[in-house]
C-alpha cells in the first residue's frame with residue numbers, strides 16, 4: 001500500500017470509528033452536571049465522580065470503572081485542555097477505584113487517605129482475580145490540601161465511617177463537598193466492618209461535617225435512591241445521620257431487652273424511614289448485625 005492509499009484508508013477507518021465513538025460521547029455528556037464554579041459530577045455506573053474542569057485545572061474525585069472512567073475523561077477533555085492534575089479516591093471500594101488504571105499515567109497524582117492503598121492490597125489478596133494495582137501513591141493521615149489554578153482542594157479524614165479510610169473532599173472556592181459513601185442519599189448504606197467501618201463514629205462524622213462546612217455548601221453523594229439524586233445540602237447529611245442513629249437505637253433496644261442477634265436483625269425496614277431504598281445486596285439486617293457487633297464488641 002502506498003502512502004496515499006494508506007492515508008485514505010486510515011482516514012476512512014477513522015471516519016467509521018468516529019460514528020459509535022460520537023454516540024458514546026453524546027451519551028456520556030448526558031452524565032455530566034455542573035454544580036458551581038467549574039465543579040460538577042458525573043454519573044454512569046458506580047460511585048458518583050466529582051470533577052473540576054476549568055481553564056487552569058482538571059481534577060476528578062473517584063474513578064468508577066475502567067470503561068466509564070474513559071467516558072468521564074473524554075467528556076472532561078471537551079471542557080478543558082488542561083492535563084489531569086489530580087485523582088482523589090474517597091475510599092478503596094471497587095466502584096470508586098475500579099477506573100484508577102484508566103487514570104493512572106494520565107493523572108499527575110492519585111491521592112487518598114493512607115488506609116486506602118492498604119485496603120486495596122488486602123482486597124487484592126483476598127480475591128482470585130488480577131486485582132486493581134493502580135494504588136494512590138500520595139497519601140495523608142489527617143488532612144491534605146492543594147492549590148490548583150484558582151481553586152483549593154482539601155481532603156480530610158474524620159475517623160472510621162463507611163470504611164476505615166473515607167475522605168471528605170472539599171472544593172473550597174466552589175464550596176462543593178464530595179462525601180464519597182459517607183452519604184447514601186435515602187438509601188440503606190453499605191457498612192464495611194472488615195475494612196474498619198464504624199456506624200457509631202459515622203454518626204459523629206455527619207454531625208461534624210454538617211457544622212464544619214458553610215451552610216450553603218453543595219454536597220455530592222456516592223449513591224442515592226434515584227428520586228432523591230446524588231447531590232444535596234446539609235439537611236440531607238442530617239437524614240443519613242438520623243437513619244444510622246435509628247439503626248443503632250434499634251440494636252441497642254434489643255440488646256437491653258435481652259433479645260438474640262437473630263431476633264434483633266430480623267427487620268426489613270425502619271418505620272420512620274420506609275421511604276428509603278433497601279437494596280438486596282446489603283440489607284437493613286446486615287446493618288443491624290454490624291450495629292449489634294459494634295455495641296456488644298463482638
Ligand SMILES: [Zn+2]
Nearest residue numbers: 091093162181
Ligand atoms: Zn463504598
